[in-house]
Amino acid sequence: MSLSRFPTDFLWGAATSSYQIEGAWNEDGRGESIWDRFSRQPGAIKDGSNGDVACDHYHRWRDDIAIMKQLGLQVYRFSIAWPRILPNGRGAVNQKGLKFYSDLVDELLANDIVPFATLYHWDLPQTLQDEGGWAVRSTAEAFVEYVDVVTSALGGRVKQWITHNEPWCASILGYQNGEHAPGLQDWPSALAASHHLLLSHGWAVDVIRRNSPGAQVGITLNLTPAEPASSSQHDQEATRHFDGFFNRWFLDPIYGRGYPADMVADYAAAGRLPGGMAFVQAGDLETIAAATDFLGINYYSRAVLRNSQVPEADNEPRSVFQAPENEWTEMGWEVYADGLYQLLIRVQADYNPANIYITENGASYSDGPNGDGKVHDHRRIQYLHDHLVACERAIQAGVKLGGYFAWSLMDNFEWGWGYKQRFGMVWVDYETQQRVPKESAHWYSRVIAHNTVQPV
Ligand code: IFM
Numbered sequence: 001m002s003l004s005r006f007p008t009d010f011l012w013g014a015a016t017s018s019y020q021i022e023g024a025w026n027e028d029g030r031g032e033s034i035w036d037r038f039s040r041q042p043g044a045i046k047d048g049s050n051g052d053v054a055c056d057h058y059h060r061w062r063d064d065i066a067i068m069k070q071l072g073l074q075v076y077r078f079s080i081a082w083p084r085i086l087p088n089g090r091g092a093v094n095q096k097g098l099k100f101y102s103d104l105v106d107e108l109l110a111n112d113i114v115p116f117a118t119l120y121h122w123d124l125p126q127t128l129q130d131e132g133g134w135a136v137r138s139t140a141e142a143f144v145e146y147v148d149v150v151t152s153a154l155g156g157r158v159k160q161w162i163t164h165n166e167p168w169c170a171s172i173l174g175y176q177n178g179e180h181a182p183g184l185q186d187w188p189s190a191l192a193a194s195h196h197l198l199l200s201h202g203w204a205v206d207v208i209r210r211n212s213p214g215a216q217v218g219i220t221l222n223l224t225p226a227e228p229a230s231s232s233q234h235d236q237e238a239t240r241h242f243d244g245f246f247n248r249w250f251l252d253p254i255y256g257r258g259y260p261a262d263m264v265a266d267y268a269a270a271g272r273l274p275g276g277m278a279f280v281q282a283g284d285l286e287t288i289a290a291a292t293d294f295l296g297i298n299y300y301s302r303a304v305l306r307n308s309q310v311p312e313a314d315n316e317p318r319s320v321f322q323a324p325e326n327e328w329t330e331m332g333w334e335v336y337a338d339g340l341y342q343l344l345i346r347v348q349a350d351y352n353p354a355n356i357y358i359t360e361n362g363a364s365y366s367d368g369p370n371g372d373g374k375v376h377d378h379r380r381i382q383y384l385h386d387h388l389v390a391c392e393r394a395i396q397a398g399v400k401l402g403g404y405f406a407w408s409l410m411d412n413f414e415w416g417w418g419y420k421q422r423f424g425m426v427w428v429d430y431e432t433q434q435r436v437p438k439e440s441a442h443w444y445s446r447v448i449a450h451n452t453v454q455p456v
Contacts (some may be wrong), residue, residue, distance in 0.1 A: 011403030013075030031087025038181030049417035155212030220296030
């Protein structure tokens with residue numbers, strides 16, 4: 001049990017993203033996104049669903065903010081849907097799309113909830129995908145135009161901006177292993193996409209600073225600490241590679257070190273860079289290394305590497321060893337809170353970000369309302385408790401951790417898994433759209449009120 005208080009300026013929040021909650025996929029001038037297209041491909045989503053309606057947040061946002069207020073959230077991380085703002089990716093601006101987010105921000109501020117906006121959480125306009133998507137440089141240029149429009153309109157009121165959410169997922173899952181939109185399976189495209197995502201981040205930082213004076217700007221990475229299953233050289237080598245593939249490929253260039261040489265060599269040796277690193281143009285690495293105000297970290301689990309030499313679905317020569325004695329969430333992800341502590345210590349020591357926010361952390365458990373109408377999601381409470389204790393230990397060890405966002409405020413569309421996976425602290429009945437705060441929401445509310453991890 002932990003009873004020490006968090007710093008007085010520590011920010012407590014919860015996170016969502018546009019495609020996962022909004023619905024209203026074709027209302028008020030919204031353009032088509034790559035997820036609208038991808039989710040309609042047979043077999044793309046495990047339960048055959050899509051985000052057409054999702055949590056209907058586009059119509060229920062006032063009620064959702066009332067729930068946030070009731071829970072005492074201090075910050076709310078949401079994302080803006082590019083196709084609502086620029087239905088064709090660039091050019092004509094859809095004022096109704098802008099108004100939706102403008103009203104949302106006003107309502108948050110009126111409720112003393114700080115808006116924390118993510119500019120890209122994977123819903124690329126389909127028109128840009130038709131031109132090559134993130135695999136081509138022009139998409140990075142279009143992103144700058146989109147960021148300019150959004151931050152010109154909201155930059156006076158929104159002062160916390162995340163450029164991208166999890167560029168590893170947007171590039172690798174989207175362009176290499178096909179699990180996410182646009183569903184491609186092509187290593188050269190994936191590596192080019194990763195670069196263009198990072199490049200667009202660097203370009204966007206300048207635009208945001210211009211349009212939103214005094215704003216805090218950062219990027220969110222999904223980082224996964226890696227450790228070998230044994231002390232064998234093979235397992236250690238697999239761990240080096242996994243860490244490079246998942247973590248250093250993104251952290252290194254953002255913190256001014258360029259792409260890790262060992263990974264460039266690995267990718268070239270595997271034939272994944274037929275044109276070399278030609279997508280990196282003069283000045284790009286300086287752009288990507290633009291000074292930021294924080295690093296957002298999404299943490300869910302660790303990877304334990306065993307070099308089986310059997311290629312996985314993503315063609316990585318490793319497998320993630322699953323210790324059967326440990327607990328796993330319904331996503332099949334190991335519950336490993338100590339990994340968060342280790343990760344925070346490592347990132348602080350190796351990269352020294354100006355500030356860190358845990359921009360996502362949470363667990364998928366499908367517990368629903370029982371006879372008393374309550375949702376007794378004790379495993380989620382335990383998960384949150386243990387990870388918050390890890391945060392507290394990291395702060396005590398000197399990590400500059402400024403806030404924590406639980407993933408997610410409410411159950412929502414979990415990408416390729418559809419609606420079967422429930423990460424929310426608020427239960428959503430998808431038939432009626434009724435919301436029921438789970439016991440974890442009430443527990444988290446007490447954490448916020450006391451600024452202290454609460455007993456479970
Ligand atoms: O739901 C996702 C979110 O969109 C990005 N980070 C991981 C979450 C759980 O898979």
